[in-house]
Structures are given as C-alpha cells and as structure tokens.
Amino acid sequence: MPRMTARERREAYQREYQFQKKTGKPFFPYAVLHDTITSLVVVALIMGLTILWHSGFGPAPTEAGGERPGGFLGPAYEAQADPGTASYDPRPEWYFFFLFQLLRIFSTPELLLFGTIIVPTMLMVLMLAWPFLDRGPERRVSRRPVSMALAIGTPIVLLALTWSGSQAPAVGGAASGHAGAALFADTGLGCASCHTLKDAGASGTVGPVLDTLNPDYKTALDFITNGKAGTAMQSYKAKGATADQIACVASYVAAWANGGAKAASVDQAKYAAACKAAGADGTTK
Ligand code: HEC
Known part of the structure; x- marks a missing residue:
C-alpha cells in the first residue's frame, strides 16, 4: 500500500471519528461508571486485606519496643529499630x-x-x-x-x-565463628572499619585488604602492636589493647585471611590460649 499523504490521513481520521461518534458509547455515563466500579473494587480489596491483616494480630508485646506478630500478611509492627546496631545489613526492597x-x-x-x-x-x-x-x-x-x-x-x-x-553480599557481613573474628570486627577492636577480611565479614577500605596481603603472624603482630608511623594504622598497644587481645587478633589475621591459606603456619596452641585469655574464643574450630 502506498503511503498516505497528510491530507488523506486527516480525512481518514475524520471519517473514523465521525463513525465512532455515531456508533460508539459516550464517555458519560459509560466510561465514568466503568471507572467508578473499578475504583470501588480496588478500595474494597484494600479494606478486605486490612481487615484480614488486623484479624491476624498476635498478642501485644510485653516489653516496650517489642515486636507484635501478625498473620500471613505480615507483623502488626516490628521491633523498634536499634540505632546502635553494628550488624544490620542495609538493603532496599x-x-x-x-x-x-x-x-x-x-x-x-x-x-x-x-x-x-x-x-x-x-x-x-x-x-x-x-x-x-x-x-x-x-x-x-x-x-x-x-x-x-x-x-x-x-x-x-x-x-x-x-x-x-x-545476590549482593552483606555489607560488612557476619563474622565467622573463628576465634578472634569478633575481636577483629567493628564491635571488637574496630579493625573492620579499615580492613577487608572476608572471614570476619569486614569490608573496610582505609587500610590494605588483608586477604590479599595475608601477612604471617610475626608481621601482623608487629603492625598491630606498634602500628606504622605516618599511616592510619595505630599502635594497639598504645591504644590499650591487652597483649592477649593483640596476640589473638594477630593469630586470627595470619590464620584466616585469604580463606585460611596460612592457617597451618600459625601456632594453634598459642592462638587458642591468647584468644581464650582475651575472652574471644570462637564458636567454631
Ligand atoms: C584507622 C584505620 C585502621 C584500623 C582501625 C586498623 N588498621 Fe591495620 N592498617 C591500616 C593501614 C592504613 C595499614 C597500612 C600501613 C602501611 O602503609 O603499611 C594497615 C596495615 C595493617 C597490617 C599490615 C598488613 C601487611 O601485611 O602489610 C595488618 C596486619 C593490620 N593492619 C591489621 C590490623 C588489625 C588486626 C587491626 C585491628 C586490631 C587494624 N589493622 C586496625 C589501617 C588501619
């Protein structure tokens, strides 16, 4: 079919318009009624869901800020947010x-x-x-x-x-249960705020990635004890960490950075003893 000229198109449109005007249904009341009914159905649906949700409420929480469970449409309300949490994994809907x-x-x-x-x-x-x-x-x-x-x-x-x-991994995900992992995390000595170490769920970017460097025990111990002048790595001895804490976290870094590649080189007895003394025993071996 050859292309229509603009004029032909306009005429075709006019013909169609007149035809629809004669045979079609007027906007009022047909379309208006149609829309009204549809809106009412939607509103009724929302009200029905609300009633269903409300009927599933569990008992009110006994302590302030607690969660109140609901039915399959979700809880009545969730527990009060904890602004001091270090383990929350922020992600969108x-x-x-x-x-x-x-x-x-x-x-x-x-x-x-x-x-x-x-x-x-x-x-x-x-x-x-x-x-x-x-x-x-x-x-x-x-x-x-x-x-x-x-x-x-x-x-x-x-x-x-x-x-x-x-599929995004948790930001600063959970620390493993290895001895010293919790000490490494933000809630412990705060190494995680600067270093990335997967096993500890740490993703800090100020200092080097410890999984890559995978320092041995002696290097780690030296850095943690003395820090390094002129860098953000401070002396944890000066910051008041105990010798056991330092030995524990140094053993932990040496053993578990890079997925445990150098675990065999670490003196396990000393590692366990230091972490026990520091109160940082792991939950897994
Ligand atoms: C304020 C940031 C910051 C914090 C907190 C921090 N570090 Fe560091 N760390 C650094 C920086 C920066 C370096 C690199 C220093 C350099 O230039 O060699 C470093 C270096 C290191 C190294 C040497 C790595 C290598 O093989 O060269 C180790 C091990 C280390 N840190 C462990 C720790 C541990 C364990 C903690 C917690 C007890 C910790 N760091 C806390 C910033 C930090």
Missing part, C-alpha cells in the same frame, strides 16, 4: 534491587553520580521522549526490530540487575 545493583557497579566516588542520577535520569527521559522519537507508522511486530529489541531487552536488563542486586 526487592523492587529497588536494580538501582542498588547500579550503585554497586558505579561504586567509586567519582562514578557514583552515574549510578544515582545520570543513568536513571537518562532512562526516564528516554521513556518520556520515546513517542516523539519513534514516529514510524508501522505497527507490525516483525517490522519493528529496534523497538522490539528495546522492548525485550529492557526487562531482561532490569531483571538481570534485580537478580544480581539480590
């Missing part, structure tokens, strides 16, 4: 995992703007502009390869981002 993943991809301070503002804004603008960019009259799916590729590609990319976002 699942429908924001794709943005969360963008943040993980553009994770350095220089690239942060890409993940938070530039990429999402560009996509949003693209979405608004699309009807103006794609002016092709063709409607058949097989003749619109670019639009189709975008329409299929976009959800795939979003799903992939959502999935990988959901």
Whole structure:
C-alpha cells in the first residue's frame, strides 16, 4: 500500500471519528461508571486485606519496643529499630534491587553520580521522549526490530540487575565463628572499619585488604602492636589493647585471611590460649 499523504490521513481520521461518534458509547455515563466500579473494587480489596491483616494480630508485646506478630500478611509492627546496631545489613526492597545493583557497579566516588542520577535520569527521559522519537507508522511486530529489541531487552536488563542486586553480599557481613573474628570486627577492636577480611565479614577500605596481603603472624603482630608511623594504622598497644587481645587478633589475621591459606603456619596452641585469655574464643574450630 502506498503511503498516505497528510491530507488523506486527516480525512481518514475524520471519517473514523465521525463513525465512532455515531456508533460508539459516550464517555458519560459509560466510561465514568466503568471507572467508578473499578475504583470501588480496588478500595474494597484494600479494606478486605486490612481487615484480614488486623484479624491476624498476635498478642501485644510485653516489653516496650517489642515486636507484635501478625498473620500471613505480615507483623502488626516490628521491633523498634536499634540505632546502635553494628550488624544490620542495609538493603532496599526487592523492587529497588536494580538501582542498588547500579550503585554497586558505579561504586567509586567519582562514578557514583552515574549510578544515582545520570543513568536513571537518562532512562526516564528516554521513556518520556520515546513517542516523539519513534514516529514510524508501522505497527507490525516483525517490522519493528529496534523497538522490539528495546522492548525485550529492557526487562531482561532490569531483571538481570534485580537478580544480581539480590545476590549482593552483606555489607560488612557476619563474622565467622573463628576465634578472634569478633575481636577483629567493628564491635571488637574496630579493625573492620579499615580492613577487608572476608572471614570476619569486614569490608573496610582505609587500610590494605588483608586477604590479599595475608601477612604471617610475626608481621601482623608487629603492625598491630606498634602500628606504622605516618599511616592510619595505630599502635594497639598504645591504644590499650591487652597483649592477649593483640596476640589473638594477630593469630586470627595470619590464620584466616585469604580463606585460611596460612592457617597451618600459625601456632594453634598459642592462638587458642591468647584468644581464650582475651575472652574471644570462637564458636567454631
Ligand atoms: C584507622 C584505620 C585502621 C584500623 C582501625 C586498623 N588498621 Fe591495620 N592498617 C591500616 C593501614 C592504613 C595499614 C597500612 C600501613 C602501611 O602503609 O603499611 C594497615 C596495615 C595493617 C597490617 C599490615 C598488613 C601487611 O601485611 O602489610 C595488618 C596486619 C593490620 N593492619 C591489621 C590490623 C588489625 C588486626 C587491626 C585491628 C586490631 C587494624 N589493622 C586496625 C589501617 C588501619
């Protein structure tokens, strides 16, 4: 079929318009009634869910700030947030995992703007502009390869981002049960705020990654005892850590950095004794 001229298109439109006006249904009352009923159904649904949720409430908590359980629609309310927690793993609701993943991809301070503002804004603008960019009259799916590729590609990319976002390891995840791991973590001597050591769930970036350096016991002991002048690594002896604490955490770093690659080189008896004396026995051997 040859392309219609603008004038022909206008006439065709007018014909269609007149035809619909004669034979179609008027906006009022048909569309209005339709919308009203649909809205009422939605409101009724929400009210029904609310009543169902409320009927599932468990007993009120006995202590202040406690959680009140609910039925399958979720708790009445959760326990009061603890602002002093060091173990909370902040992550968004699942429908924001794709943005969360963008943040993980553009994770350095220089690239942060890409993940938070530039990429999402560009996509949003693209979405608004699309009807103006794609002016092709063709409607058949097989003749619109670019639009189709975008329409299929976009959800795939979003799903992939959502999935990988959901797999993100916990920020400063849980420390293992090895002796000294808790001492290494933020709640202990605070090594985790500067160092990355997977076994301790530590992801600090101020100091070197201990999994990579994997220092032996003597090196670790020296650094922790004396620190290193001119760097952020301070002397823990000067900071008031006990000799047992230092020996325990030095043994721990030597033994368990890099997934335990050098565990055999550590004097296990001394390691166990120091951590026991420091009150930092592990829960696993
Ligand atoms: C305020 C940040 C900070 C804290 C807290 C911190 N460190 Fe460090 N640490 C550093 C820096 C920076 C270096 C690198 C020093 C250098 O330039 O050699 C370092 C170096 C080290 C090294 C030497 C690694 C090697 O093989 O060269 C060890 C081991 C180490 N730290 C263990 C610990 C332990 C264990 C703790 C907790 C008791 C701790 N650090 C606390 C910042 C810190």
